[in-house]
Amino acid sequence: MTDPTAYVNPFVGTQDGGPDYGHGGGAGMTFPGAVAPFGMLQWSPDTVRTAGGGYKYEDNRLYGFSLTHISGPGCTGAQDIPILPISGVIGSSPAESSYHQTFDHRAEAAEPGYYRVTTDTGVTTELTASTRSGSARFSFPPGKPGTVLIDLTGSVNGVDDAEATIDGNTVSGWAHTGGFCAAPSRYRVYFHVVFDRPVTGSGVWQDNTVRQDTMVRGSAPTRRTDSGELAVHGKGCGVYLQFDADRPVHMQVGLSYVSVEGARRNLETEIGTTDLETLRAATRNRWRQQLERIRIGEGDPERLRIFYTALYHCLLQPYVFEDADGSYTGFDGQVHRVRPGRHHYATFSGWDTYRGEAQLLALLVPDVAADIAQSMADDARALGDVWDRWSHQNTITGVMNGDPYHSIIASTYAFGARDFDAAGALESMRAGADRIGEKSGYTERPGNEEYLRLGYVPGKVSDTLEYCLADFGIAQLAERLGDAETHRRFMHRAHGWQRLFNPRTGWIQPRNADGSFPEPFDPAATDGYVEGNGAQYHWMVFPDVGGLVELMGGRDRTTARLDDFFTELNAGAHRPHAYLGNEPSLQTPWLYAWAGRPDRTQDVVHRVRTELYRPTPDGLSGNDDLGALSAWYVWSALGFYPVIPGRAELFVNQPAFPEIEVTRSSGQQITVSAPGVCDSLRHIRSLSVDGTATTRAWLPESFARDGGHLDFGMGPTGDLAYGTAESDAPPSFDTGRLPTND
Numbered sequence: 150m151t152d153p154t155a156y157v158n159p160f161v162g163t164q165d166g167g168p169d170y171g172h173g174g175g176a177g178m179t180f181p182g183a184v185a186p187f188g189m190l191q192w193s194p195d196t197v198r199t200a201g202g203g204y205k206y207e208d209n210r211l212y213g214f215s216l217t218h219i220s221g222p223g224c225t226g227a228q229d230i231p232i233l234p235i236s237g238v239i240g241s242s243p244a245e246s247s248y249h250q251t252f253d254h255r256a257e258a259a260e261p262g263y264y265r266v267t268t269d270t271g272v273t274t275e276l277t278a279s280t281r282s283g284s285a286r287f288s289f290p291p292g293k294p295g296t297v298l299i300d301l302t303g304s305v306n307g308v309d310d311a312e313a314t315i316d317g318n319t320v321s322g323w324a325h326t327g328g329f330c331a332a333p334s335r336y337r338v339y340f341h342v343v344f345d346r347p348v349t350g351s352g353v354w355q356d357n358t359v360r361q362d363t364m365v366r367g368s369a370p371t372r373r374t375d376s377g378e379l380a381v382h383g384k385g386c387g388v389y390l391q392f393d394a395d396r397p398v399h400m401q402v403g404l405s406y407v408s409v410e411g412a413r414r415n416l417e418t419e420i421g422t423t424d425l426e427t428l429r430a431a432t433r434n435r436w437r438q439q440l441e442r443i444r445i446g447e448g449d450p451e452r453l454r455i456f457y458t459a460l461y462h463c464l465l466q467p468y469v470f471e472d473a474d475g476s477y478t479g480f481d482g483q484v485h486r487v488r489p490g491r492h493h494y495a496t497f498s499g500w501d502t503y504r505g506e507a508q509l510l511a512l513l514v515p516d517v518a519a520d521i522a523q524s525m526a527d528d529a530r531a532l533g534d535v536w537d538r539w540s541h542q543n544t545i546t547g548v549m550n551g552d553p554y555h556s557i558i559a560s561t562y563a564f565g566a567r568d569f570d571a572a573g574a575l576e577s578m579r580a581g582a583d584r585i586g587e588k589s590g591y592t593e594r595p596g597n598e599e600y601l602r603l604g605y606v607p608g609k610v611s612d613t614l615e616y617c618l619a620d621f622g623i624a625q626l627a628e629r630l631g632d633a634e635t636h637r638r639f640m641h642r643a644h645g646w647q648r649l650f651n652p653r654t655g656w657i658q659p660r661n662a663d664g665s666f667p668e669p670f671d672p673a674a675t676d677g678y679v680e681g682n683g684a685q686y687h688w689m690v691f692p693d694v695g696g697l698v699e700l701m702g703g704r705d706r707t708t709a710r711l712d713d714f715f716t717e718l719n720a721g722a723h724r725p726h727a728y729l730g731n732e733p734s735l736q737t738p739w740l741y742a743w744a745g746r747p748d749r750t751q752d753v754v755h756r757v758r759t760e761l762y763r764p765t766p767d768g769l770s771g772n773d774d775l776g777a778l779s780a781w782y783v784w785s786a787l788g789f790y791p792v793i794p795g796r797a798e799l800f801v802n803q804p805a806f807p808e809i810e811v812t813r814s815s816g817q818q819i820t821v822s823a824p825g826v827c828d829s830l831r832h833i834r835s836l837s838v839d840g841t842a843t844t845r846a847w848l849p850e851s852f853a854r855d856g857g858h859l860d861f862g863m864g865p866t867g868d869l870a871y872g873t874a875e876s877d878a879p880p881s882f883d884t885g886r887l888p889t890n891d
Contacts, residue, residue, distance in 0.1 A: 153440035154433055156450075156457035159259040160766045162221065164206035167730050167761070167770030170721035172680045173223015175730070177769030177778065178202045179462060180218045181259045183276040183283060185432050186439045186464045187494070187517065190404045191218040192276045192283045194266065195228050197249055199305065203228045206766045210249045211268065213303060214276060214285075216404055217338060219329070219496060219541070220465045221773030224548075226329030226541055228305035229338045230322075233298045234287040234398075236270045239352070239359055239389050248298060261440075261461060262432030277429040280469050281415040282403040284425045289394035294349060297400065299342070300387040309335065312382040315351050318344040320388055321409045327544060334544030337478075338404070341412040345399035350391035353381040359389075399425065406495075406542060407484060411472040418473040439464050442513045443787070446808025454764035456786050456805065459779035463509055466775045467521055470495035470543070478543050481531040492517075494524040497540045499553035500615075501774035504735045507557040508564060508791040509780045512853060514814045515566035522561045523569035525554050526577055532589040534580040545591050550679050551615025552582060552594055559622030559795035562629060565815070565854035572630055578623050579635060582616075599662065604645040604887075607662040611679040614657075614689045617643045621692045621882070622795035640885035646690045647887045650700050657687045657697075672725040681733045684714060684725030691736055691793045694743040695881030700889070704744040711741055715753050719761060719770050729757055730771025735781050736792045739800040742879050747801065747846035748832060748867030754785050754802045755831050787811065788821050788859065789848060797850035798879065803831050804861065817856035826863045833871055835862035846872035847879040 162177020169175045178201030182193020195215050198208035201222040203215065213231025235248055250268040257266040267273040271290035277283060289295030299320060301311035306328035313322030320342040327335035352359060381388060392398045403416025420428060440457055448456075471477035471486075471493040479485045487493040494517075511518035529536045532545070536555070539548035555578045562571055585598045594616060596606035606612040621643035627635035649657045651666045658670045659677035672684035690697050698707045714737070717726035728734045738753040761770045762782050773779055784790045788804035791797065809821040836843055837860045838852065848859075 164766035261436035332546035500549035511564035
């Protein structure tokens with residue numbers, strides 16, 4: 150096949166691709182810059198108009214190329230240490246002279262591991278990256294000096310403090326920042342920069358006043374050190390270095406969350422004297438190796454671009470957080486050391502990624518997934534068994550709701566990624582889930598006292614269902630580890646969703662503390678729900694969909710309700726239909742399997758893949774949230790999806806390509822054959838697993854762990870013998886299920 154990196158378009162998701170429903174806008178919020186697979190350094194352009202990923206395709210003004218980013222969030226974070234090359238000398242006041250650089254997308258290009266743009270002033274910036282460090286080349290127009298600005302306090306949410314030192318052609322420093330999604334969390338990021346030739350001038354600015362390369366006396370924050378270095382410290386500060394424009398200026402940078410010395414060592418270890426083009430080729434080759442874990446025999450070029458771009462986005466984050474020597478700063482603020490040969494990872498959008506992205510990593514790169522699980526457990530242990538929901542760097546943010554890391558760890562283990570301390574993680578998970586109130590300044594489960602006493606959180610459907618799913622994950626991991634008592638106890642808790650089912654309305658809905666249901670009930674109402682409504686959260690009982698089908702009155706009624714639900718695919722939170730530009734609806738197309746109508750799943754999946762995903766900047770209809778939406782496309786294109794968090798059964802749909810080969814980093818292979826599959830032949834007529842015919846629209850956990858071969862027979866319509874029998878129904882985990890009159 151063609152090198153898959155040729156199909157990746159890093160600009161996908163940077164432009165609005167759907168309506169703004171108030172949950173982060175209608176764009177993927179991705180970034181197009183240079184990054185290695187799971188790379189700590191994510192060097193990318195930032196536009197003046199803010200976006201979760203730092204880059205808004207609709208804007209043509211750049212304020213810098215910062216070193217850290219988050220791919221796909223609906224609110225801002227990171228974008229630390231913006232670096233901006235300009236033509237000419239710096240003025241007397243950055244506040245009076247705007248250094249924003251305009252550009253045209255026609256003068257811009259990106260590929261995995263590389264980004265380039267020429268601004269309207271004629272300055273060309275090229276960026277590439279290794280895991281913890283990167284290389285840039287700035288080409289300036291002749292006739293004026295070239296100047297590189299390093300804005301120490303340019304993080305998107307501001308900084309509390311910052312410092313930098315210029316020593317000839319090197320700059321080192323740090324920034325103390327944070328504030329992801331307005332959280333109070335803070336972290337410190339360090340950098341070390343080396344230019345390839347002497348400077349012709351340098352200086353600093355402080356509080357929007359530029360100071361040239363001269364001695365500053367007294368106690369001002371700008372000072373000369375004893376060795377003659379120029380240093381600046383405080384807020385509103387930065388440094389600049391000036392060069393002759395007769396040839397390109399090369400810059401290398403190392404990043405660390407431990408120390409300036411760690412940033413310097415990272416740069417020396419990973420890049421040293423390697424030139425930009427060599428590093429660019431090496432990083433692109435690393436991307437090729439990762440993307441080739443899924444090989445497509447043939448396919449429509451447009452769909453290949455959607456697919457491999459989605460896979461690329463899934464492999465950006467979480468990212469390596471330890472330095473090259475294995476040291477990292479933990480959630481307790483102390484320096485720890487990762488196990489030799491392993492990685493400590495950071496930035497987990499748990500609420501989003503437990504629904505498919507975490508499982509995709511566990512399938513493709515179980516070594517990475519196991520390290521992620523260990524990283525989560527180590528972070529929790531550092532705070533006394535406190536588990537976050539959405540961690541940024543080495544800080545708790547508490548963003549979103551639920552307790553999703555438990556599902557991620559359970560899913561990771563279920564998919565066979567087991568090289569982590571699962572028993573220690575289970576002990577810590579259990580402690581966190583049983584806790585009432587605050588610890589280490591954070592409440593893991595608001596409302597947990599009522600949840601444990603009543604079996605639900607009054608007035609909070611989202612919180613209840615999220616806790617039930619987390620408890621199911623704990624129960625599943627406990628059973629796999631032989632802890633029968635924990636399995637029994639948490640399975641009982643996992644069925645708390647039943648207490649929210651109102652038989653009078655046929656809906657899961659908010660319930661009062663006294664046991665009554667508020668009336669009337671509107672499925673489109675959003676009170677008691679997070680980024681959704683009653684119609685969307687009604688289906689989020691994935692471990693026991695069979696139980697929900699029974700309560701709803703059987704398969705036919707369930708099918709009718711699902712059909713109505715999917716009359717709109719991306720309806721937003723205020724209409725009682727699917728919202729597939731956001732995470733709570735992601736698994737719902739496969740729920741038809743419990744109703745005996747997998748052919749309807751195939752129809753819905755086809756519509757979503759063709760209507761909500763494109764290979765263009767506007768190709769995502771909602772925030773990608775560190776790969777959550779992209780993972781949906783990758784899974785569906787393979788021909789199956791992991792519907793039940795904490796488990797590894799795969800629910801079948803039609804593949805997007807005739808021939809697919811998946812090779813896990815642990816060696817197992819999955820091959821998929823669907824001759825002739827296309828828009829007109831998109832229904833499953835037959836399926837065999839390892840040569841044995843099956844009518845089930847789901848695969849056992851052993852298939853995901855051990856690999857195997859799927860043969861699809863495709864046609865213009867489905868075979869009503871496929872997946873329709875009661876005996877074909879997927880598993881529903883009814884241990885701990887409550888009596889129907891409870």
